[in-house]
């Protein structure tokens with residue numbers, strides 16, 4: 336049963352538009368939460384859109400960019416200089432286990448995706464995002480093994496980036 | 505000599521005690537700053553032959569930070585003098601054995617070599633954490649500014665601050681918050 340649901344969900348919504356299937360007879364299901372309820376012999380699987388809770392706090396430039404059909408980047412659109420110690424910003428781009436989200440979800444340009452992805456890794460190595468770790472990881476950086484338990488910092492200019500920047504006026 | 509001049513004289517030649525918090529500081533950059541206070545180079549009366557150096561209390565030396573992968577790349581050489589007794593200890597191994605040694609060696613090295621070096625080192629007081637004896641604390645009258653800002657850990661920030669921080673990313677409509685197992 337679970338496998339069946341996984342197949343349905345993955346094929347139709349989770350992976351977006353797979354290369355093998357670009358033509359749809361029905362609209363792609365856009366879901367944020369799969370609700371499974373069972374009544375006697377009938378199992379109902381329903382996709383439900385859930386609010387992320389971020390709408391009220393979003394910076395206004397995001398909606399402005401969306402209206403103009405432009406890409407929103409913290410550096411290209413806002414001029415932010417993000418460092419690897421800015422955990423409040425970096426933690427918005429990761430999953431609950433601390434893994435960087437793909438570009439399809441973050442909507443960044445290639446350069447920013449690479450830069451923020453590397454800075455997320457730096458923040459993890461520096462032990463600044465201990466609360467965003469897989470369940471089997473040591474959350475306290477001082478309990479890590481060997482040289483990893485000591486404090487370290489990084490230079491952002493060591494990140495190797497592609498030359499092209501975000502195409503914007 | 506009037507009272508004012510006498511007090512001026514004491515203030516000029518009295519030894520000041522400075523405190524320096526080493527947490528998240530590079531020991532080699534910090535050493536260059538600390539050495540100036542140990543030698544008294546910040547004073548207008550400074551002269552190499554003039555014994556006008558101050559005391560520096562370094563606290564939290566266990567919390568020093570090295571850039572990048574320097575914990576595993578920096579090696580400390582030691583030779584007892586006997587044949588084949590050369591050892592190379594990595595920085596993180598040395599720091600696990602003695603959390604004050606890297607800071608001490610960094611300052612000792614940046615003092616430069618002359619006969620005054622051992623005496624100047626006597627005015628340096630290292631502590632691996634913030635537990636400093638009261639008789640040392642009583643002397644301290646100045647704090648040396650840290651060179652690098654101390655980063656804040658995400659698990660030390662209040663959940664309320666994290667939730668109310670302005671967001672610059674929202675999930676797309678077809679995003680599934682948790683993968684189905």
Ligand SMILES: [Zn+2]
Nearest residue numbers: 408411444501
């Ligand atoms: Zn960009």
